[in-house]
Every structure is written in structure tokens, then in C-alpha cells.
Amino acid sequence: MSTPNYEDGVLAVLRQQARLLVAEVAGPLRRIQIRRGDAVVEIEWHGERRAAEPAEPAAAWWAAPPSGPAAAPEPPGPDVSRPVGEAGKHSIVSPMVGTFYRAAEPGATPFVTVGDLIEPGRVIGVVEAMKLMNEITAGHAGRVLDVLVDDGQPVEFGQALIALDPA
Amino acid sequence: MSTPNYEDGVLAVLRQQARLLVAEVAGPLRRIQIRRGDAVVEIEWHGERRAAEPAEPAAAWWAAPPSGPAAAPEPPGPDVSRPVGEAGKHSIVSPMVGTFYRAAEPGATPFVTVGDLIEPGRVIGVVEAMKLMNEITAGHAGRVLDVLVDDGQPVEFGQALIALDPA
Amino acid sequence: MFEKVLIANRGEIAVRVARACRELGVRTVAVYSTADSDSAVVRLADEAVRIGPPASRHSYANAAAIVEAARQTGAQAIHPGYGFLSEDADFAEVCADNGLVFIGPDPEVVRAFGDKSRARALMRGAGLPLAAGSVETLPNVATAQAVADEIGYPVIIKSVAGGGGRGMEIVRSPSGLVEVYARTQLAAQALFGDNRVYLERYLVNARHVEVQVLCDSYGNGVHLGTRDCSVQRRHQKLVEEGPAPALSACTLDAIADAALRGALAVGYRGAGTFEFLVDDAEGFRFIEANCRIQVEHPVTEMISGIDLVHEQLHIAAGVPLRMRQDEVRLHGTAIECRVNVEDPDRGFAPTPGRLDRFLPPGGPFTRVDTHGYPGYLVGPYYDSLLAKVIVWAPDRDLALYRMERALHEFDVAGPGVRTTIPFLRRILDDAAFRKGRYSTGLVERLMDPPGPPHRSDRPHPPGGADNPGTPGASELAADQPTPGRTP
């Protein structure tokens, strides 16, 4: 049901988000990029970024969330290694709500460390949900740029766990 | 209180109106003109103008009124000969709600006729309000292009009575 | 019932009247100034006539233009809303002269209540208690001094032709009387073209309690209980609630009965409000009556289930009153908050501008009356009331929580636009207000709080420098757009 109509709606929402952001954050614009594929709004300003005006309530319903994608219209397939959360950066994301563990047990060696070169299928961590341990595997090869969640921390669905430089 | 802030607001509303109009009326655009002085939105399309989609309720609160200026932020001075109602056309407008008469009494010669060349101060008609006859005079010289209201018809404040080709 | 009614007003009250008319199958004519072409009522009404430029004296207060518009469109009656021409006896007469029904009391009644001195005398005659002071106009400053010495200071000197909180000043000690007397006379002359003044005992921290009445053309009348309107800043009401809290049922009944007695004594017709001051000992005194629908009428509608604008229309159309006093049942508590386009941190200065975002609250027992919409341009020409949020609950505590919830949801934003919402939330948070034990001094106290504010969305600016700090807030409340506030 990914009708063209719906896709246009996404673009329109992106444009609106961009417009709102430009309105809310003062400063001379340099560039606006609006994408549709993974729903990105990117805005660059000239010079120093100025803080948002205090007059704009931060909790406006339709303002963009402070982080995370505006929408991810396609349900994720088995490959959970997709750009999510930050435009252009490749991440491995959590496929479920739960608790993230970097190692198989407390004190054990983490599954991956920054700098590791990993292959598809490599276990990068575990997400515990309903007392079940779910191994999270890499979908693509690449070098680990960052581990984005601390050991034992709660994670949301789709939350980026590992930043990857695709090989 | 014609603050810059307020003026910007007017422009913004005009732009919004233009955007809504473009969205509501299909067809290839030719030209958009947005003015501030007398608050005009003018939009031209290529080819035949298509009717608005039936899906768009005509009574949307914030759609532009079908005719007439979106706003006239400055109260009119004594000179009532200003462009109002249709962008770019010079008109003599009614300074009050009432009934328009083209002649001093039924059957008499009209004050002006199409083609007349008139001078400032020339009486062009009468608007009756609360049983008082108010003479309407031209503020500028020009040639009468059209008499826009029939004899004995009700007129609103600011309604164009005479279209004038300024001399 | 009328077939067509002209609405001689703008803003939320024009929308309110248009709704009532449509519900009764009455066609509507909106009138509008050139500043209001895109207003909500122009779109909601069946017809609309542009009557003048932004300045209200040439448009919404322009009797000739409005009567002409009614004649053009074939309207049979004119609903004046509040403010503008709503309490103008001359306009009511012009309507009658032109065969139009003015939806309000007889011109003579409007005129009598417009003269505070006459109103006091009439109400004293009807047995209503008055604040101690001069019933009649003061002939000179010597009499003023004698009366003030007798009743004791502080006193308040008021314009006879005034009302709505204008043309009045407090005198705190004998030394100030001569000067204030002269100044009030001058102000009265300038504002109302009538320099007569009178004098009353001024009650510090009194409660402002008013009674809603409905009377028909046949001598029938009912009251619909009380409203407390003590939350005021410089005569401008900010929060109203009904029934008036923390007063005994016995006192509330006595005030309501007095109001109805006063209304029936003068042959009042339509919806009206009788205002009283109530002191610590629950003693009450009549101060003035308003011959119009009030801004805060939804409070009464929500506790009574009665649509006051419907009743205004029925009464004006000659229908006998559709309820007896024993059929009026009040339930629960209703609270109204006025969301004005003003900056509470800058002395409540108006902040007109375009509303980029406008999302009023909704949900259970929550009503919003507004002419706002996303993209609406709030102009600088008229009063700053943008929306009224009214909630109902079976008890006052829940009503307060519900209002807090509603204001929390309300999202209004635009370049330069500020609203009273943060200040309203500060009021809701005040311990005395929550207990129902507040008076007309509440707002002044909150504008310069001694300690740090609690749970308020926007912290009070350091130093509170924008508080003009002018003491002397009086007890009267303006309920109307200021007709003269034009550029």
C-alpha cells in the first residue's frame, strides 16, 4: 500500500518539517536537503548555530522529534543494518524493545569493540526481551565506528546500537 | 501600529493564500504576484482555468475569499480613489455601506458614463445610507472604463463602483 | 423565531452567536471590517457584509453601517454580542426606528444601567444592598469629603457614565481625595463626555461575584446561579468560575435572589448580569449590571445545561421564558480561562501576529470558544482575547486539574505571539486559588511572587522588571473589547 499518494505525503511532511525547523532556528540558511528514501531532512546554516527561540514551545506536536527519523514507512525486513537515526550514517539497530548487552555475560569480552572489522552475520550484541536473549547480527560488512548504547541500557525498537563504516 | 512585524505577517498570509490557491486550483502556473501595499494576491495559469476540485470544500475558513482584497491594513483616508478589489486596476470605491445611485433622481442623466473623462472632485454617484444621500467624488483624474454597480444596488464598504483609467 | 439575524460583532463572540443561530435554523449575516476579511465568522455565516475600515468607530461601532447592512440583507434582528454597540441605548433605539429587533433589554433599561448613579438608586429602590457611599452624583468635592469621612477610607471615586472598569480611581487616605476627585472628573469627561462622579467605600480584597439572569417580555425571570470573577488584572478578568466557591449556599442564594429581584423591578428583558462585591463576612453589595451576554457566559451554560444565546434569541423573538426557577438545576463546577494574545512578562502588552500553530485542547468536559485557526493573522486593532477554555467537572478540585490538563495541551505559536497561558497556569497553581479562598488581589500578588514559581512552564524572568507594579487595581472588570483602541 505504498501508493504514490502516500509517498507524496511523506515528502510534504518533510518539507513542512524543514519549514518548521527553519522557522524555529534562527540564522542564515546554507542548504536544505529533503530526501524520501529513508525520510531525511537535513539543514545547514552558515556560521554558528543559534539556539532555538525560547518562545517556541519545544513540545509542539508536529515539530520534528529531537532525534530519530520522522517516519520509516517501510516495515523493516530481516536485515536490520540500515541507515536509521542519523542521515547518511550506517547503523545496526535493535529489532525490538529490550535491554542491550555488549557481552554474553557480565565481565565477558564484548562481542565487538570500536575498530573491529566485522563480516555479515557477526553477533554484535544481545537484546534481552521477556527474559529471552536475542542475538543481534550485522547485516553488512564494515568497521565498527562506535558502540552507541552502554551495556545494560534499555533500547527502543529501531534504536541504533552500532555505528558502522560500510566496507 | 503598522509595525514591521505586522507587515511581515501580511506578506506571510499572502504567500500562504497563494500557496493554498495554487494547491486548490489545478493547472500549469504562469505567474504569481504578491503585493503588500494593498494586499494583493494575483495568480495566473496557463490555458483555460480549471474549476476547483469538488473535494476541496469551498467554505474553508482560511481560503482566500472569492473576490475582494485579503486585507486592507491601512484605514482609508479621504481619497477613496484607490486600487481595491482588482489588482492593478484603478477604482473609485464606496466609503460606506449603502445603496448606490448613478443619478441624482430616477430618470435623470447619470453623473458619469463610460468614456467620460473626469477631473478630481467630480461627483460620480451617490450612496444612500440611513436616508442620507452621500455624494461620491473622484480622487484622481481619468477616463471611466466601467460602471461596476447597477443603479439602486446595495454596496459594501470599499466596494469598487467605477473602474478608471488614470489620466 | 427570526429567519435572519445580523451579528454586529467580531471574534469569538460572533462565532458563538453564529453557532446558536444555526442550531435554531436562523440564517446569519456577519459584518466585518477590512481587517477581518478572513475571520472565522465571515466563513461560518450565511452572508457577510463589509462595513468599514479597521477602526471600530467606523465599522463595529458604526450604527449606520450596521443598520444599512441589516436592511440590505433583510435581517430582522441584530445581536450585538458584548462591547461595541451592545450597551448603547441610542443604537437600540435606532434599531427599533428601523424596524429591527435589538437583542437586549429596552433602550430605557440599557440607559438606566449605563448611568451608575441611576442604577444605584433603582437597585436601592428594589431593596438591593449597596456599597456605602453616595447614591446620587456628588455635587462638589466638599460633599465627597463629607461622605468619605463618614464611611471611612479607602474609597473609590467612579464615573457615573462609566463601567467596565474605566473612569475610576481609589483614594486611600483623606489627603488624596481632592486630587483624585478632580482627576476622575477629567477622565470621565474625556472618556464618556460626562464628568459626573460618585463615591463608594472601597473593599480591599473583596470577591467579585455576579449573577446570571434571564427575563422575558412578560415579567418572568430566573437566575442561573453565580460566577466568581475575582481573578482580574486591572479590571480585566482572566479566570472565572461558577458557582462562586467557598461561600455558603445561603449567601449564594441570597445574592442570586437579590439580582433577580433587581432585574424584575426594572422590567429587564433578555440575558443580564448583576455584579456584586462580597466581603470577608459574606456581606454583599450591588455594584453594577451588564445589559449584554458576558464573555464568561459559558461557565453558566456548563453548570446549567442552558444555552444562553439560544434563550436570548427566543426571548427577543417574543417567546415566553422556557423554564421556571424550580426547573433550573445546577451541577458541578465550571471554570473559564481567557487565553489572550498578550505577554504576561511585559505587562500584558498585546502581541499580535500570525498564528503558525494553533491547536486548542479537546476531550472530555472541555469546551473552547475561539475565532482562531492555524494561519490566522491576529491584527493589532481589536482586543486581545483569542480563545476561552472552559472545563466542567462534578467538583471543583477535578475541574482545576482538568483545566491544567487543557492548558497543557493548548499549543499556540507564531512570530512575536505570546499568550496568557503560562500566567493562567500560574494562577491554577496558586495555593489560595486552589482552596477557593482568593480575592481581587490575587493577580497582583502573582505578578511579583516573593518566591520562585512552582511547576510553571516558563520561569518568571529575573527581577520581574516588566511588572509595571502599579497598585490600585480596582474591583470592576472590563468585559468588552475597547472600542477606541485603534492605531
Place this chain on the structure above:
Amino acid sequence: MFEKVLIANRGEIAVRVARACRELGVRTVAVYSTADSDSAVVRLADEAVRIGPPASRHSYANAAAIVEAARQTGAQAIHPGYGFLSEDADFAEVCADNGLVFIGPDPEVVRAFGDKSRARALMRGAGLPLAAGSVETLPNVATAQAVADEIGYPVIIKSVAGGGGRGMEIVRSPSGLVEVYARTQLAAQALFGDNRVYLERYLVNARHVEVQVLCDSYGNGVHLGTRDCSVQRRHQKLVEEGPAPALSACTLDAIADAALRGALAVGYRGAGTFEFLVDDAEGFRFIEANCRIQVEHPVTEMISGIDLVHEQLHIAAGVPLRMRQDEVRLHGTAIECRVNVEDPDRGFAPTPGRLDRFLPPGGPFTRVDTHGYPGYLVGPYYDSLLAKVIVWAPDRDLALYRMERALHEFDVAGPGVRTTIPFLRRILDDAAFRKGRYSTGLVERLMDPPGPPHRSDRPHPPGGADNPGTPGASELAADQPTPGRTP
């Protein structure tokens, strides 16, 4: 009271629950799918957890994700809203196993009412009248034929595990029974994983009347009167009102008493609805019970003044019922219209899209529950309910006019977006509906009107070609988002 509640739902009901929590000082956790990042409840709630992709079986119907989210955020209770997991006994048990309060009845009660056969037996045991038919599951088609011959045609064959209008079909004559029996079994297996069916006498043009009950954990219960939900299209309710019109007070009392008797007999806890069919002679029969808050609960709230979601929370927190039956007072009439993002001229097909304009009605005695706002993108993933408009008036006639006024104001527009508003106005305009003398056949009749429509905003398209014209609308109403409707 709880300190923190997780709202396991989306759309308007999630907003509704968040409002109730805030009014009671309870902190809220919203959960949302990736399709709902910009949803109203995510912004209104104190916290929000993204629980899955758009497909509801992986997000809003994903028990594990929701329980994990509750555990992460420290929520003590879960409000399931309607649809999704609201009547899932297994989920209720999982909540209990994890130390979370499921805001609803005991799992065993949910399970009993989920099995229509057991529910019928239980209610017959409690003395409620049932529609003639097989109380127990039909063992084979021969028994079905025997029962149908005995009670007479038409009959309706229903899935034992079904509900909400799915898994059922009407049989109009003996010749169709074998085929429909087999088809319903197959459908029941496919939809609910349970092929058991039963059979009832089908009432043509019956009224669908339901009763709201509230019961606590201590054996106390009250009913809050009736609602009529006969205005349905293919089991989807479009308009509801309360009290049910044009039935005698005696019948209404008898239905309400029966419902409460049934609820108390099974140890029901929380807010529940008991549904009945009422025939021409005002005879009534129990059909099913819903163990959740209903879409149309605001109708009852407006006539009773009781906030049902507040009461759900109080009851779940162990508070004894806060009212006795003799303290429940119903006033006036309330009507609800469901504004769905659907095209009535194209068989009510969903029309998702971005809302360029979204301006719901307001003003006196008008309530709107919605998650919509200007700029909101209505996605294709969930059910099409966008807003509920509810009005109240002292009498039904005025309530109808008020609803007409409210729908007239409601402005929704966006590329490709259509709503049910024009069709709702056609219903309000129908003579039989206005008289209160309508039944479940109303919508079918209006979808293909014999003559030209009156006063309708959008004329019916020539030929009415988009009317699928499928007869056989049944009497049950679906009240829940279809969890499986994913791309």
C-alpha cells in the same frame, strides 16, 4: 492511584487515556510504531517508547514489546484502550505475571466473554434473555438445520471466537444453510484459529442497544444507561446516541438492569458494555459483552457527567466504586458521529493522506476527541477513525441540530483525503433517524436512496455505482481497529 501508566494504544483513544491520566496526576508512557513518531499521544505523554514497525502485530499487538516498555519505564499499569490487546486474555495474564496491572476485567472474564458460546451460557444462567438459537456450539450441520427449522429463518451463523462483527453470516432460507455453515467455519478458522460456530435467529431491522456498566473489585456495580448504536454499515458503527431513543423508560430500565445483573454474575471488573438487540415489540436479547472502553463511551460521559476512563483507573487501582446507582443521574441526550478518513462514495474505502487543513468544531456542548492536527499524515496502516464529534443537548431534537452545526463547521482537507462527514450529514437529515425510529437497516437504505437527496452537501453520484450493494449487513458492530490491516 498509580504513579505511572503505559498506554498500549494509538490514535484518539491513546490521547483520551493520556488526558484522563494527567487529570488524575498519573504520569504516562506512550508506545508507538515507527509510523506514529509524530502522533499526538507521543507529544502529550510524559514519556514515549518506540516499540515496533507499522504492522500492528509487531507493535501495538506485540505483548512482549509492550511489557518490556512498561518495565523499562517503571509503569505500574497498562491501559489497553480498545482493539489491539484490549480483549486479549493472554495479554492480561502476561501483565499479571510481570507485576503489571491490566486495566480491565480478570483474564478469566475476558476469556469467557471472548467465547460467544460460553458468554451466552453464562448470561442465560444470569437470567438474561438470549436470541433464539443454539446456546452451545453446533456439533454439525444437521444440528444447525434442526435448530434453524425450529426457530425459523432468517438465521445468523456466528463464530464462537469472533466478535466485533467479523466471522458471521446471515442465512435467509433453508437452501443456503449448508453452504453458509461451511463458509463460516472456514472464515472462523482463518480469522480466529477456531472453527466453532453457533446459530441465532436473525432479527431484521432490529435496534442495537447497549448498556454501559462500571463494577469494582468488591462486588459493587452500577449501570450508566443505554446507547443506541443501530447506525452501522457492515458492522461498523457510524453514529451512536444515548439514551436509546423511542423506547419506553420501562424497557430501557429493564435492559440496563439485565446488563448489570449479567456483569455482577460473572464478577466483572472495570468499564464494560453489554450489547442487546431490541425488536419492534421492545423485546430484547443479549448478544455479546465488550470487556473494554468503547469508542462511543463519550456519549455516556456527556449524559452522566462521569468520566469513564477516570473510573477505570480508580477501579484498577483498587478504589471501591465511587457512586451508588441512585447517585447516577442522566440528563439530556448525547450523540456521537465518527469522522473516518474514508470515501463514502467509494464504498467507504480508506483515504489516507496528509491533512492540509484540520479544524474541528467547538463551542457550546460540543466535544471532539481526535488525534488529528493540521499537517498530520494519516497513514494507511491503522483504522480510519480520525475524530469523534459528540454533542449534548437537553433534548434529542436540539442535539440533532447541534450536531448538524458541528459537522458544518468541521473542515478537513488534504490531497486524496475524504471523510464520512457528508454521509453523516445525510444520516442526520433522514426523516426516520430524526424521529428516532431507525434500525440497523438505515445505512443500507441511505447508501442507495430512491429519490434525490435533500440538503446534502455533496449530491449522490449518478447511478450510485460505488455502492457495493451487498445485502446482509448484520447486527453486530465492530468497535476496534482491525489489527491485521497492514500492507
